[in-house]
Amino acid sequence: MDVKDSNGTLLSDGDAVTLIKDLKVRGSSTILKRGTTVKKIRLTDDPDEVDCRIGGTAMVLRTEFLKKV
Template identity: 45%
Template sequence: MSLEKELEQRSGGICELCGSSEGLSALEVAPSDGSASQAIYVCSICSSQIQNPDTMDENHFNCLNDSMWSETPAVAVVSYRLLSAFGRQDLVEMMYMEEDIKEWADAGLPDENALVYKDSNGVILQAGDTVVITKDLDVKGTGFVAKRGTAVRNIGLVTNDSEHIEGRVNGVKIHILTKFLKKS
């Protein structure tokens, strides 16, 4: 039996998180071995929001109040991770999971000590992104000004400081404060 068919049968043909029956597909819960026990059956809205955390709508996930009690470990793991991402510690603390399931759920959470780089608008920056400078900046030691509107492609993240990124402007590698940048 295929993974999709097995998940459809297990879920009764509805999203295992919100109960919708529109645009259903399998979503593997990392780390996964590809089995149905480590995947969930979700609608297109839940799937797209889980895969793009920047677009998550907390109101859509009010359904987690029910799905967090699922007897299916993969559903409980996803519920735990989403509730943690929304800062709903009150609901996370109410959940009961076996130790191995809790370890699986914790393995997918972001590292709390990891640096988060954000531009002037609060958008999270990743290595390789393209940003635009929002203010004319004097570049020390070079004798030129990085003009407002200049695109800085393929940025690098400074390892010990979330307020700086590295990038090339006029062929020169420089450090730029993130408060003077906008992700493009």
């Protein structure tokens, strides 16, 4: 299974990615700003999603909003 970012670059476990769009967090008033770097992502069973930690909180992000660093 190939997991690709918004530009079509292959992603793997432990990669660092950058957000390409401001994202609202469901159930919270927090907004993740464009340009935020997320380190040590983990791939999931779904090729359109990755697990990560941002500010100590575990989150699942869609790969369509990520760009590999």
